[in-house]
Amino acid sequence: MPGEPIGDALRRASRRIERVDARLLLQHVAQCSHADLIAHAERELTVEQTSRFDELVSRREAGEPLAYLLGSAFFHELEFAVTPAVLIPRPDTEVLVEQAVRVAGAWPQPRIVDMGTGSGIIATVVARLCPGALVSAVDVSPEALAVARANAAKHGASVRFLTGDWYAPLGVERFELIVSNPPYVAEGDPHLDRDGLPFEPRIALTDGLAGGSGMACIERLINGAAAHLVPGGWLLIEHGYDQSVKVRERLVGTGFADVASWRDGAGIERVSGGYLP
Incomplete structure (x- = not known):
């Protein structure tokens, strides 16, 4: 069973957290680029992806740092893994x-x-x-x-x-x-x-x-x-x-x-x- 379109998911999450954070979390869950979000806003998430995205949005809404949710952060133009x-x-x-x-x-x-x-x-x-x-x-x-x-x-x-x-x-x-x-x-x-x-x-x-x-x-x-x-x-x-x-x-x-x-x-x-x- 399909989930919701990624464009709808982004708009829904942006009412709860910063839009940039919502976009990065959605890209992370859907394994897509920013360009993909723009060009294929109608693409549907799976039910599992929708559930995972909602979980991450709730954790971000509760104040958990974005880097921990994404599992990485940039330093000196390099991407590093980070955990709690x-x-x-x-x-x-x-x-x-x-x-x-x-x-x-x-x-x-x-x-x-x-x-x-x-x-x-x-x-x-x-x-x-x-x-x-x-x-x-x-x-x-x-x-x-x-x-x-x-x-x-x-x-x-x-x-x-x-x-x-x-x-x-x-x-x-x-x-x-x-x-x-x-x-x-x-x-x-x-x-x-x-x-x-x-x-x-x-x-x-x-x-x-x-x-x-x-x-x-x-x-x-x-x-x-x-x-x-x-x-x-x-x-x-x-x-x-x-x-x-x-x-x-x-x-x-x-x-x-x-x-x-x-x-x-x-x-x-x-x-x-x-x-x-």
Whole structure:
């Protein structure tokens, strides 16, 4: 038994959620392009497709992020798989990749490690842009690492993945560059209740410390970096919109030189770092 025409389904869903979201969900369910939706609005969905589409529309209406419903998101012009086990990639992180590639260019074969890799977007893109680099990635979540491995394989990136808590699985290894987008949102921050964040993994957003400032994971990264950097090695950390001064102070206090911050596309100081003399 046929379902409804895709044009009717799109109009019906657009009364409940944003039209663009409805269109993308419909394309996903019907396995068709935007052009197909326009040219063949009379094409009928199957009953199963109609049911699946209605389910996804209801979940989007309830606030679930579009990326989780589609199963993918774009970063640095590449499509990455995402699941509720990992954060959804955001354009803010592109400045971290840009600075990592810049720093890595100082060595012919830099050893680079991405701490708390999540979906693996940083490690994957850096490995692609720095073909001479030896890239590793660490995460405490096996579920996140499964997503990261799949993303690296999809894009042909050579990345070694390690399971563990921050520096623990690295042993005595040292690197020319450590990069990280760690949890940096303060527990209790009202932003955690908005914009789809309740659906994202809390462990990747906050350090879980009640009353904390969101700096605990950043401080662990800074304090442990000296044991895993070669002389002249760099540490680059993504952080919150209001944390750049604190991060720079911690870096300087720990002995890093040339400490600076770099702005994202919105003009916010989003990444800070320096090198260890």
